[in-house]
Amino acid sequence: MKSHAKVVVIGGGVVGCSVLFHLARHGWTDVVLLERDELTSGSTWHAAGGMHTINGDPNVAKLQKYTISLYKEIEELSGQATGVHLTGGVLLAATEARLDWLRGVVAKGRYLGIDLEEISPNEAAELMPLLDPKQFVGAVRNKEDGHLDPSGVTHAYAKAARKLGAEVERFTKVEDIVRRPDGSWRVITNKGEAVAEHVVNAGGLWAREVGRMVGLELPVLAMEHMYLITEDMPEVAAWNQKTGTEIIHAVDFDGELYLRQERGGMLMGTYEKANKPWSEFQTPWNFGHELLEPDIDRIAPSLEVGFRHFPAFQNTGIKQIINGPFTFAPDGNPLVGPVRGLPGFWVACGVMAGFSQGGGVGLALSNWMIEGDPGADIWAMDVARYGDWATMAYTNAKVRENYSRRFSIRFPNEELPAGRPLKTTPVYDALSAKGAQWGVSYGLEVPLWYAPDGVRDEFSWRRSSDFDHVAKEVAAVRGGVGLAEISNFAKYAVTGEGAAAWLDRMLACKLPKRGRMTLAPMLKNDGRLIGDFTLANIDDGEWFIAGSGIAEQYHMRWFEAHLPKNGSVRIEALGQKLTGLAIAGPKARDVLAKVTRADVSNAAFPFMAVARMDIGMAPCLVGRVSYTGDLGYEIWVAPEYQRAAFGALTAAGEEFGIGLFGSRALNALRLEKNYGSWAREYRPIYGPLEAGLDRFVAYGKEADFIGKAAALAERKQGGKLRLRAFIVDAADADVIGDEPIWFDGAVRGWVTSGGYAHHAKRSVAMGYVPREIADEADGFEIEILGKRHGARIQSAPLFDANFERMRA
Numbered sequence: 001m002k003s004h005a006k007v008v009v010i011g012g013g014v015v016g017c018s019v020l021f022h023l024a025r026h027g028w029t030d031v032v033l034l035e036r037d038e039l040t041s042g043s044t045w046h047a048a049g050g051m052h053t054i055n056g057d058p059n060v061a062k063l064q065k066y067t068i069s070l071y072k073e074i075e076e077l078s079g080q081a082t083g084v085h086l087t088g089g090v091l092l093a094a095t096e097a098r099l100d101w102l103r104g105v106v107a108k109g110r111y112l113g114i115d116l117e118e119i120s121p122n123e124a125a126e127l128m129p130l131l132d133p134k135q136f137v138g139a140v141r142n143k144e145d146g147h148l149d150p151s152g153v154t155h156a157y158a159k160a161a162r163k164l165g166a167e168v169e170r171f172t173k174v175e176d177i178v179r180r181p182d183g184s185w186r187v188i189t190n191k192g193e194a195v196a197e198h199v200v201n202a203g204g205l206w207a208r209e210v211g212r213m214v215g216l217e218l219p220v221l222a223m224e225h226m227y228l229i230t231e232d233m234p235e236v237a238a239w240n241q242k243t244g245t246e247i248i249h250a251v252d253f254d255g256e257l258y259l260r261q262e263r264g265g266m267l268m269g270t271y272e273k274a275n276k277p278w279s280e281f282q283t284p285w286n287f288g289h290e291l292l293e294p295d296i297d298r299i300a301p302s303l304e305v306g307f308r309h310f311p312a313f314q315n316t317g318i319k320q321i322i323n324g325p326f327t328f329a330p331d332g333n334p335l336v337g338p339v340r341g342l343p344g345f346w347v348a349c350g351v352m353a354g355f356s357q358g359g360g361v362g363l364a365l366s367n368w369m370i371e372g373d374p375g376a377d378i379w380a381m382d383v384a385r386y387g388d389w390a391t392m393a394y395t396n397a398k399v400r401e402n403y404s405r406r407f408s409i410r411f412p413n414e415e416l417p418a419g420r421p422l423k424t425t426p427v428y429d430a431l432s433a434k435g436a437q438w439g440v441s442y443g444l445e446v447p448l449w450y451a452p453d454g455v456r457d458e459f460s461w462r463r464s465s466d467f468d469h470v471a472k473e474v475a476a477v478r479g480g481v482g483l484a485e486i487s488n489f490a491k492y493a494v495t496g497e498g499a500a501a502w503l504d505r506m507l508a509c510k511l512p513k514r515g516r517m518t519l520a521p522m523l524k525n526d527g528r529l530i531g532d533f534t535l536a537n538i539d540d541g542e543w544f545i546a547g548s549g550i551a552e553q554y555h556m557r558w559f560e561a562h563l564p565k566n567g568s569v570r571i572e573a574l575g576q577k578l579t580g581l582a583i584a585g586p587k588a589r590d591v592l593a594k595v596t597r598a599d600v601s602n603a604a605f606p607f608m609a610v611a612r613m614d615i616g617m618a619p620c621l622v623g624r625v626s627y628t629g630d631l632g633y634e635i636w637v638a639p640e641y642q643r644a645a646f647g648a649l650t651a652a653g654e655e656f657g658i659g660l661f662g663s664r665a666l667n668a669l670r671l672e673k674n675y676g677s678w679a680r681e682y683r684p685i686y687g688p689l690e691a692g693l694d695r696f697v698a699y700g701k702e703a704d705f706i707g708k709a710a711a712l713a714e715r716k717q718g719g720k721l722r723l724r725a726f727i728v729d730a731a732d733a734d735v736i737g738d739e740p741i742w743f744d745g746a747v748r749g750w751v752t753s754g755g756y757a758h759h760a761k762r763s764v765a766m767g768y769v770p771r772e773i774a775d776e777a778d779g780f781e782i783e784i785l786g787k788r789h790g791a792r793i794q795s796a797p798l799f800d801a802n803f804e805r806m807r808a
């Protein structure tokens with residue numbers, strides 16, 4: 001075994017082999033993969049081998065498309081057959097709600113370049129002869145579905161990697177991983193040690209155990225999964241003979257089933273409701289090529305639906321039932337990337353669809369390691385989307401929920417209950433008593449809206465039971481004053497004698513003076529966004545940053561990787577050590593003035609001022625800024641004082657008719673000001689000019705901030721895209737995000753977010769279009785639920801375009 005390598009990849013399943021191949025293809029050949037047994041000794045060998053391009057997240061869908069396109073290349077390079085059968089497939093809907101969802105998938109496919117087409121049940125039956133068209137209301141045809149040989153693909157990656165110079169060591173079990181004083185890693189195996197600059201955990205079924213070697217508890221859990229293979233079926237033989245082709249794939253969402261031809265019979269798999277985790281706490285090291293005991297009773301309810309939807313199954317015998325374990329993260333997407341606090345330690349695990357996603361995971365990881373950036377928007381797969389709150393018990397609850405809902409519809413207003421409530425703030429009970437309907441953000445319960453007794457969310461793609469109530473919350477803000485809980489923001493304290501100089505390099509904005517705040521875009525080396533914050537200079541040397549709550553770990557990874565080694569700067573993610581309240585609306589100042597002795601007049605405390613002040617008896621940090629775009633204040637308070645501050649504000653607000661508002665109302669309010677949000681409008685694939693954040697970039701400042709040269713180049717060249725806000729002629733359904741934007745009859749852009757702006761009484765969408773058409777007055781349409789609606793660019797915000805309210 002090599003004693004030194006630039007990279008050691010642990011795990012020879014499909015994912016580890018793909019990572020190895022991609023590193024080698026990218027030019028890093030001093031790389032070695034260690035596998036404790038033969039290749040494919042985890043979940044890979046018994047997979048059903050299905051592959052699909054569609055995914056709920058369009059960026060993951062792009063990587064799936066890439067994965068499928070890769071098989072020809074690795075087959076040619078390695079000389080190893082991958083057994084790819086690109087049969088195509090049908091996605092079936094048995095309900096109108098499912099068909100609405102499928103139409104959304106077809107729409108996304110238009111800008112992703114995925115060839116999808118809505119067809120009728122009868123047309124679906126012409127393509128897939130085993131289905132009973134009477135059981136379905138519609139279908140979608142996907143030409144890029146298929147299946148392959150799991151072992152062949154894994155060996156093809158490994159052989160191709162070896163041809164490029166990488167090494168594979170089988171029967172080499174990694175037993176421990178120890179950090180060396182110089183930051184490199186000692187990888188200790190049953191066959192000796194290797195020192196490596198980078199270690200990749202692609203341990204699949206043992207990813208948790210490999211993580212534990214470096215003190216990590218990864219949110220991953222294996223689930224048992226079953227599929228059956230039938231005896232040969234005459235219907236299959238007849239079709240093969242008649243058409244000369246295989247029976248195509250089918251996904252029956254309402255039956256929660258997937259099907260494909262397997263030799264002369266069929267393979268049918270299901271994600272059953274009565275699911276079962278496997279090895280909840282510890283994966284046995286002696287597990288390898290065994291299968292688990294099948295349990296047909298567990299899958300019987302799904303099979304019953306399957307036999308009804310595909311009647312030919314009623315007349316055939318079951319030849320074999322395969323039951324094997326494979327791993328999931330709580331949301332079902334992979335965990336990929338560098339791990340915060342462990343430089344040089346990477347994960348590529350929790351990959352539940354290795355044959356659709358393995359290539360994309362390998363590509364992103366190798367780009368990231370070699371170029372410092374994944375080269376694509378992989379937020380949905382980034383390991384940093386989870387924090388310490390994703391404990392083993394939380395993961396268990398969430399993975400089981402996710403498994404049981406693998407093919408279920410998730411409506412845009414649907415909140416999933418498992419693993420909740422987990423993190424709550426001190427006002428949780430008080431807000432619940434007022435009817436708060438809770439969502440969750442980064443593990444924290446967040447009030448979405450306030451429901452009167454007996455009213456709850458009716459899950460729908462269309463405007464729903466919350467509509468009128470959210471409208472009232474919006475009216476309370478615009479007409480008087482509203483109060484919201486905003487503890488879900490990420491909050492950071494930056495201190496130390498080097499803090500100002502460091503922030504000047506990290507952030508692209510001009511640093512604010514003492515007692516002032518500014519909007520602060522943060523760029524990567526390639527000049528694209530990696531964050532957007534509010535930066536407050538509380539006192540020179542003491543800085544406060546507020547940003548996206550879901551990206552706390554993501555941003556801390558970036559911040560910490562750039563801290564000076566001499567300890568002159570300290571940054572702390574405050575999490576729920578600091579909670580938040582916000583008041584907004586024309587009467588917000590009157591409320592604040594009643595609860596503090598500080599002078600909060602416009603002259604003394606203008607827009608973008610920040611100061612410590614007491615609210616009632618509670619010491620707080622108050623910033624005059626509001627995401628509602630109205631006169632407003634964000635109030636940061638230690639949790640032990642949050643109830644006191646909340647009580648003082650609600651009592652003072654009574655005479656002004658203060659009303660609670662939740663994040664849905666906040667969304668409606670920010671939309672009519674054209675304010676973007678992280679992970680929707682602002683993502684690491686857009687430049688500041690494209691995203692309209694260039695006005696906050698201090699291109700001329702002295703500090704050589706990260707991404708400066710690239711941002712200057714973007715400004716000179718003009719960028720490719722523009723973020724625009726649209727008014728949409730929608731009737732009863734608004735955009736959710738990821739809908740296509742049409743221009744002159746062709747899809748030219750995509751929606752990032754939107755909804756109904758209740759005060760302006762308009763349906764609004766934000767999204768990116770090419771720069772060349774970004775100022776066109778006419779010709780736009782936005783597709784919602786399969787129908788195109790006229791849309792016009794909103795040149796000025798619908799609310800307070802002249803800042804008369806915000807700055808008053």
Ligand SMILES: Cc1cc2nc3c(=O)[nH]c(=O)nc-3n(C[C@H](O)[C@H](O)[C@H](O)COP(=O)(O)OP(=O)(O)OC[C@H]3O[C@@H](n4cnc5c(N)ncnc54)[C@H](O)[C@@H]3O)c2cc1C
Pocket residue numbers: 010011012013014015016034035036037038039040041042043044045046047048049050051172173174175202203204205206207210225226227322323324325326348349350351352353354355356357
């Ligand atoms: C019944 C079933 C059906 C499936 N059907 C499909 C399908 O149709 N399509 C699809 O895309 N996916 C399917 N999957 C899922 C697919 O199998 C997984 O996505 C894939 O196998 C994940 O691969 P991996 O490389 O991450 O993990 P694994 O295959 O588990 O590989 C991990 C490897 O790491 C090695 N290892 C672990 N720890 C160490 C260590 N300390 N030292 C050295 N080596 C170590 C293991 O021996 C193992 O070989 C199915 C899974 C099952 C169980």
